[in-house]
Amino acid sequence: MTHKVAILGASGYTGAELVRLIAQHPNIEIAALSAERKAGMTMAEVFPHLRHMDLPVLCKIDEIDFTGIDLCFCALPHKTSQEVIAALPKTLKIVDLSADFRLRDPAEYEKWYGNAHAALDQQKEAVYGLTEFYREEIKSARLVAGTGCNAATGQFALRPLIAAGVIDLDDIILDLKCAVSGAGRSLKENLLHAELSEGYNAYAIGGTHRHLGEFDQEFSKLAGRPVKVQFTPHLVPANRGILATVYVKGDAQAIYDTFAKAYSDEPFIELLPFGEAPSSHHVRGSNFCHIGVTQDRIEGRAIVIAALDNLTKGSSGQALQNANLMLGEDETTGLMMAPLFP
Amino acid sequence: MTHKVAILGASGYTGAELVRLIAQHPNIEIAALSAERKAGMTMAEVFPHLRHMDLPVLCKIDEIDFTGIDLCFCALPHKTSQEVIAALPKTLKIVDLSADFRLRDPAEYEKWYGNAHAALDQQKEAVYGLTEFYREEIKSARLVAGTGCNAATGQFALRPLIAAGVIDLDDIILDLKCAVSGAGRSLKENLLHAELSEGYNAYAIGGTHRHLGEFDQEFSKLAGRPVKVQFTPHLVPANRGILATVYVKGDAQAIYDTFAKAYSDEPFIELLPFGEAPSSHHVRGSNFCHIGVTQDRIEGRAIVIAALDNLTKGSSGQALQNANLMLGEDETTGLMMAPLFP
Amino acid sequence: MTHKVAILGASGYTGAELVRLIAQHPNIEIAALSAERKAGMTMAEVFPHLRHMDLPVLCKIDEIDFTGIDLCFCALPHKTSQEVIAALPKTLKIVDLSADFRLRDPAEYEKWYGNAHAALDQQKEAVYGLTEFYREEIKSARLVAGTGCNAATGQFALRPLIAAGVIDLDDIILDLKCAVSGAGRSLKENLLHAELSEGYNAYAIGGTHRHLGEFDQEFSKLAGRPVKVQFTPHLVPANRGILATVYVKGDAQAIYDTFAKAYSDEPFIELLPFGEAPSSHHVRGSNFCHIGVTQDRIEGRAIVIAALDNLTKGSSGQALQNANLMLGEDETTGLMMAPLFP
């Protein structure tokens, strides 16, 4: 059975990535693609790498007939997304890739994003979209909120450890190295090739990055008490990939064993041999997350490193994984492609 | 029906690319992987991006039992390849990715490669593997010689024009921009990141690149008279991709129409709208070749630009396309993935 | 004696490059820096790499007192530049880095740039700023028009050959590979890291690039008859550098000898041993231009390759070289720094 989907916001990188992935999916058909400012253009004009595909012309959202659409991916900017979703049919299955439905507490949302939430009814029914940990809820959800790409990486590196109580909850440092596509197709000076290539720098330092809202919410819920982590993202000269180097206090072997148990049946999480470190290059273009654990020379300290592709496992791949569950498909359908290396 | 294949030389980039592609093929199973110097290692150790796959351990060639193998990919260095293939079972279907069986005239082979050919019997039965132009021969071939990646790009940009007689045969210039993976996983100073990134340069200038042997052979055969082109490859700081800028004398519209006719039914060749230029970034990781035609401001001169991924359409994707034909599969099976962008 | 200079348009790449170079000049002092939209900011805020320098705060042009300024560099966008220069003191020495005063024929200017020229009086006195060929005129000029960076590269590869009559004037092809800083610090989608890195493509194909106006003017003047070249620029994933691969018909040895004679006393032009090819990486950050000559396998055809740094020798380095002449300094002062490699 073929499921018909719409992709709203198809002119951005996560939209294009959804199209790339769905192209390999045997049971999903793209019925509509929206892009407000580029309505009327073909995808080949906006993304020439998709020119071989037979795709709907880009349209405005209000031109879409949602009758017959089984699921809608929203790859819109945050704030826009909540307004659009509030106006969509109330029975339409939705996977939202924006930040709008990730935080359950409207006050937290307002604190991190600066505006009052405009779709509180929908927010209440939203399920947090980190598939490996919300699988059952996602299966029956109408609205799934895709996670932040940094937030996903950090959680893969920490959730089992927090749940198992094998690390000190008050001394967790996440040092992330992020590729530039995470910032989207936006015209900003620091995203220019001439500015970014050959250099790297931290940004949103000191605990100001919005994905901290997700860490706070999820880790505190998991621990049953407030947990605050330190999180410093860095922009590195690459297009795809997040590498999270996580410094924790705990026994490295116990940490490794916890991961081994937690992820033994996960199709997309690969635990490396003890002491090995993953590379962002080895997950590029795929839905896999590689995790490594190392004992530091200082007793009682360990380093956990997680790598994934921000556009795939961190965003559009996760979205398709969730859509598979919501549509009754096997979770891995269309997502088992190997990474592109070199 | 599942076909069993062996890949000889699996520790190189074209070997790894074959594994990546076959991972998506529904009817091919990898039965053996060889790598002489890395025999005993797993693919996960040699190529960590493939660690999620369940693959045979690397072995030596003479450890492979070819009974039950339906087809063998040889991704070995040239010269080694001919020696190995001469010793393989004489009925085994083979797709060779090296340069060893591309040139029909042993004297030409010796001229360009510097050694006498060691497998003349096999050479006689080899079919040149440019699928779009040797499709029927490939279907019934036992041994197919994969083309050079530069040679493939140049031929996609020129064969229909030479065949149709719409360009001057004595004034053809190919200026190619090639990514570094075309040089393989070899330890050479000029392939180091520190040497290559941030710079670009011509190499094998003046008509000394070995792929000229293929151009001479194929273009002369097609034209029914000797045709010699100028060919200057350049190394650019990217990992995948060949962009051929071809300067020809002829009517640009006639050239465009010739391509439109020649490639109208080709699943992997995309002719861009007249006057548009392809980008190597838009074919990366895929089996597609994008072609653009532009009229120069000087009357009677045109520019043809072709872009493909050297490891996919230029090498391992072409090899799988040929294997599909040899095994009775649909030519496009496992090869329709969209390019990875950005 | 210290010369005081102003730099108009200091918030762009060529402006910043001028500051970098002048920092090493013993006899030039920066007295004023303008940037209309960033007036009031410090250079450290706009270009943090210059934060160690003691520089004037950015101001608006009309805030500058030009009394006491010995020379003014205009690193403004074209069209703006002519308007600004028309209003500057008529005795002020000016080196303009824009395209506004390069073309002597106002009709040619209008053809390539799309607007009527707004400073025809100044245009008449402008000297074309290719130092090596207009040295004497520059020494006594009031207004020098810096060349296009592509135009400079192509002329270094061709002027001596055209002057000496050793190549066919009707069959010249320039295939240029250009780094992204040539496009300036402008916010355009194709200049984003995510779009440009890992890919490369031709642009302004078919003879539509504006630097052709300079080639036409200079080569025709030199030959005493109309000369039209083919010129195809390509954008490659690097920040600095232009590599011009020039295909000519003529005797390679005669070409080499012509260069050897023409450039024997030039401090910034390096002729490589016959048959060697330059790399853009080997001139990066410097004022040098490397030139190589190779004989093609086809009799009577040669390849000339020239490499320079578009921001230095192609723009701001050339500007300082010209300013040195106009100020009575040694031409090479402040410009002999070695390239940055790797």
Add this chain to the structure above:
Amino acid sequence: MTHKVAILGASGYTGAELVRLIAQHPNIEIAALSAERKAGMTMAEVFPHLRHMDLPVLCKIDEIDFTGIDLCFCALPHKTSQEVIAALPKTLKIVDLSADFRLRDPAEYEKWYGNAHAALDQQKEAVYGLTEFYREEIKSARLVAGTGCNAATGQFALRPLIAAGVIDLDDIILDLKCAVSGAGRSLKENLLHAELSEGYNAYAIGGTHRHLGEFDQEFSKLAGRPVKVQFTPHLVPANRGILATVYVKGDAQAIYDTFAKAYSDEPFIELLPFGEAPSSHHVRGSNFCHIGVTQDRIEGRAIVIAALDNLTKGSSGQALQNANLMLGEDETTGLMMAPLFP
């Protein structure tokens, strides 16, 4: 007065960087360049970017007449360096860029480098070459041991804080992002462009990197008690630059004030405004080190980020800075060039 210097190991990146820097130095002349395996070649052949310079032909060390040499830079691999230096004239001034004389305790040297030290006499007289903190000793030293590039970066970010007692000494984490030239011009698979570009990964994890020997020695000496830090280097796809993100426990404002005081007179250390983060791109090719301090959202925790160019301030620039002191030159001579951006 002109000082004559020899550079041993001129075919590596630090050797070439020394030549680049000395080219700008008014009072130093390169009298000899050695490279055992490339003896007889010119620098233009080994490093074409230096072809404009008039340099001695590469020779073997034993061909150098050290009479008349005022100072010798040793840019040799560790272990080789100690053997060579043991055999050099005992009165020759030496700046060693290898790791051989950095560790005062021979047992520590053997622990980190795996071999007994072969020049214990020389080791005793060696002064640790971190100029800003050993300035007086360096002035009168005969043998100065250049620091590790990572070790320099980490120390700039921590020494004043340890000395002032404003941070917790038992909880210091250094997460470094290092460019590839730090690994030298060695032929290793992971240094290939195809392997490194587009990806990034940690290496020497868990406290196994040799520069920890320097951290242990220097920080413990400074604190008057053992100090052990956590240090995880990461390889990022860039050619030059180290960015150290240092997580400390202490009051951010006190930390900032400590730096402001410690570095107020340092010509090469730039303290950024409070809360700003440096970028490796903004120090590239220069001898500057940029330092930023930020308060984390968690009370009592701060982030210190330091950026420098590993080949310049981290190695050859530091070496020249030290040589200046040893030769009685102003410390900054030849080193004030602005960074290359973009």
